[in-house]
Amino acid sequence: MNNWQYSKPINLLLVLCLGLGLFFSGCAKKPLPWSRDLDRKALKLFNEGQDYFNRGKYWSARRRYNKVIRKFKRSRYADNAQFMIGETYAVKRRYEIAVEAYHKVTERYPASELLSLVAEKEYAIAMYFWEDGAKKTAIDIFSKVVDAYPYNDLAPKAQYRIADYYYTEKKDYAEAIVQYERLIDEFPQGGAYLAEAVFRLGISHLEESLMWALDQESTDLAILQFKRIINEFPQSPYVAKARETLTRAISKKAKKEYKTGYFYYWEGKYEAARLYYDSVLETYSDTPWVADSIFDIGRTYYKEKKWLLAQEYFNKVQKEYPKRVKLVAKAAKMLEKCARKIRKIGRASCRERV
Numbered sequence: 569m570n571n572w573q574y575s576k577p578i579n580l581l582l583v584l585c586l587g588l589g590l591f592f593s594g595c596a597k598k599p600l601p602w603s604r605d606l607d608r609k610a611l612k613l614f615n616e617g618q619d620y621f622n623r624g625k626y627w628s629a630r631r632r633y634n635k636v637i638r639k640f641k642r643s644r645y646a647d648n649a650q651f652m653i654g655e656t657y658a659v660k661r662r663y664e665i666a667v668e669a670y671h672k673v674t675e676r677y678p679a680s681e682l683l684s685l686v687a688e689k690e691y692a693i694a695m696y697f698w699e700d701g702a703k704k705t706a707i708d709i710f711s712k713v714v715d716a717y718p719y720n721d722l723a724p725k726a727q728y729r730i731a732d733y734y735y736t737e738k739k740d741y742a743e744a745i746v747q748y749e750r751l752i753d754e755f756p757q758g759g760a761y762l763a764e765a766v767f768r769l770g771i772s773h774l775e776e777s778l779m780w781a782l783d784q785e786s787t788d789l790a791i792l793q794f795k796r797i798i799n800e801f802p803q804s805p806y807v808a809k810a811r812e813t814l815t816r817a818i819s820k821k822a823k824k825e826y827k828t829g830y831f832y833y834w835e836g837k838y839e840a841a842r843l844y845y846d847s848v849l850e851t852y853s854d855t856p857w858v859a860d861s862i863f864d865i866g867r868t869y870y871k872e873k874k875w876l877l878a879q880e881y882f883n884k885v886q887k888e889y890p891k892r893v894k895l896v897a898k899a900a901k902m903l904e905k906c907a908r909k910i911r912k913i914g915r916a917s918c919r920e921r922v
Contacts, residue, residue, distance in 0.1 A: 607640055607643050609639070609640065610636050610639070610640035610643040610645050610646075611645060613632050613633075613635050613636045613639075613640075614632065614633070614636050614645045614648065614649055616632045617629045617630075617631075617632030617633045617636070617649065617652060618652070620632065621652065621655065621656060626656040626657075626659065626660060627656075629652070629656050630653055630656050632649075633649035633650070633652050633653045633656075634649075634653065636649035637649050637650055646676075646677065647673050647676070647677035647680040647682055648682070650669065650672050650673045650676060650677070651669075651670065651673050651682050651685070651686065653669040653672075654666045654667070654669035654670035654673075654686075654689065657669055658689070658693070663693045663696060663697070664705065666689075666693065667690055667693055667709055667712070670686045670689050670690055671686070671690065671712055671716065673686050674686055674716045674717075683717065683720075684717075684720060686717075687713055687716070687717040687720045687722050687723075688722065690709055690712055690713050691709075691710075691713050691722045691725070691726060693709060694706045694707075694709035694710045694713065694726065694729070697709065698729065703733055703737055706729070706733075707729070707730055707733050710726035710727070710729050710730050711726075711730060713726040714726045714727045714730070718754065723755060724751060724755035727747065727750060727751045727754070727755055728751055728761055728765065730747050731744055731747035731748045731750075731751055731765065731768070734747055735747075735748070735768050735771075735772060741771075741772040741773075741775040741776050742772075742776060744768065744769075744772045745769060745772045745773060745776065748765050748766075748768055748769040748772065749769065751765050752765055752766060752769065762801075763797055763801040763804035763806045764806060766793050766796055766797050766800075766801070766806075767793070767794070767797055767806040767809060767810055769793050770789075770790045770791075770792075770793030770794045770797070770810070770813065770817075771790070771813065773786045773787070773789040773790035773793065774786070774787065774790040774813065774816075774817055777790065777820070780820050780823045780824045780827065781824065781827065784820070784821055784824060787817050787820055787821055788821075790813075790817050791814060791817050791818060791821075794810040794811075794813055794814035794817065795810075795814065797810040798810055798811060798814070815854065815855070818852055818854070818855055819852070819855040819856065819857065821851075821852065822848050822851075822852035822855040822857040822858075823857055825844050825845075825847045825848045825851070825852065825857070826844065826845070826848050826857040826860060826861055826864075828844045829841045829842070829843070829844030829845045829847075829848070829861065829864065830864065832844065833864060833867065833868060836871075838868035838869075838871055838872055839868075841864070841868050842865055842868055845861040845862075845864055845865045845868075846861075846865075848861040849861055849862070859885060859888075859889040859892050859895055860895065862881050862884050862885055862888075862889075863881065863882070863885050863895055863898065863899060863902075865881045866878045866879075866880075866881030866882045866885070866899070866902060867902070869881065870902060870905070870906065873909070875906040875909045875910050876906075876910070878902065878906050879903060879906045879907075879910075882899040882900075882902045882903045882906070883899075883903065885899040886899050886900065886903075
């Protein structure tokens with residue numbers, strides 16, 4: 569777990585609720601500077617609500633807070649009253665209702681000084697649901713945090729949870745792409761897990777990519793993300809994983825080129841086949857398909873009766889890829905065939921064919 573996660577959010581919520589009740593009660597007895605011009609009736613009602621709250625009479629407390637909101641909605645205590653309504657539900661662990669009450673502070677009082685505190689409360693409740701296994705409920709609350717408090721430090725953490733849910737829990741890679749892109753684009757300050765987000769974005773693109781014979785746009789997007797990790801986050805523990813997965817993604821692209829060349833080979837279009845094999849050699853030189861391409865280039869020349877050229881490529885397979893035992897054995901057989909052809913018509917005639 570990252571150090572910003574709550575280990576026991578439910579206990580923290582209860583402590584926060586009771587502590588804030590006492591805090592606002594103290595404010596009522598000795599008003600803050602910004603509340604000195606508060607209507608006395610609103611203050612009286614709010615103090616009554618605080619008194620009921622501190623005695624555990626939450627229903628009666630809510631009645632007083634609601635009266636403050638209805639009768640004195642323009643007073644400076646209205647947002648505090650709305651917040652405390654959320655506290656009355658949170659202290660009884662009615663967290664979903666509490667979130668709705670807290671969020672009304674943001675909706676009704678966008679200039680309130682309580683917004684950061686509201687964000688903390690909503691995030692803590694989301695973490696409670698997350699750790700309790702109700703992750704869909706948690707995601708809904710995390711979404712509120714992201715949308716309502718984009719400049720709060722909790723927003724990128726909430727967005728990370730949303731993306732993680734679709735990536736890990738649902739394995740909905742299309743939606744994971746959307747959520748990780750939002751995390752990376754809108755919250756670049758989330759450095760602690762930004763490299764992980766980029767890596768998972770690459771994996772999501774790779775999971776969404778089609779089989780090698782079809783369009784490889786998603787594979788290309790995955791490759792860009794893996795290269796970004798290597799270049800922008802050289803100290804990240806995800807670099808090793810990125811290199812490994814990058815090789816796999818590039819190999820998939822190479823396979824498409826090789827298989828296309830292979831198709832033209834069997835169609836008897838040897839020059840066209842070599843174009844694709846050469847593309848593998850030039851563009852995907854670090855993939856396993858290079859050895860196969862070299863071998864097949866040799867075969868195209870053999871078919872065209874250019875046996876000296878064919879020999880060059882079969883020899884190259886044997887010298888450069890000794891660990892490809894089966895392919896080396898096939899190259900040895902093709903070299904024998906070339907040698908027989910050359911002996912039959914003479915080396916001079918072979919040079920003329922080249």
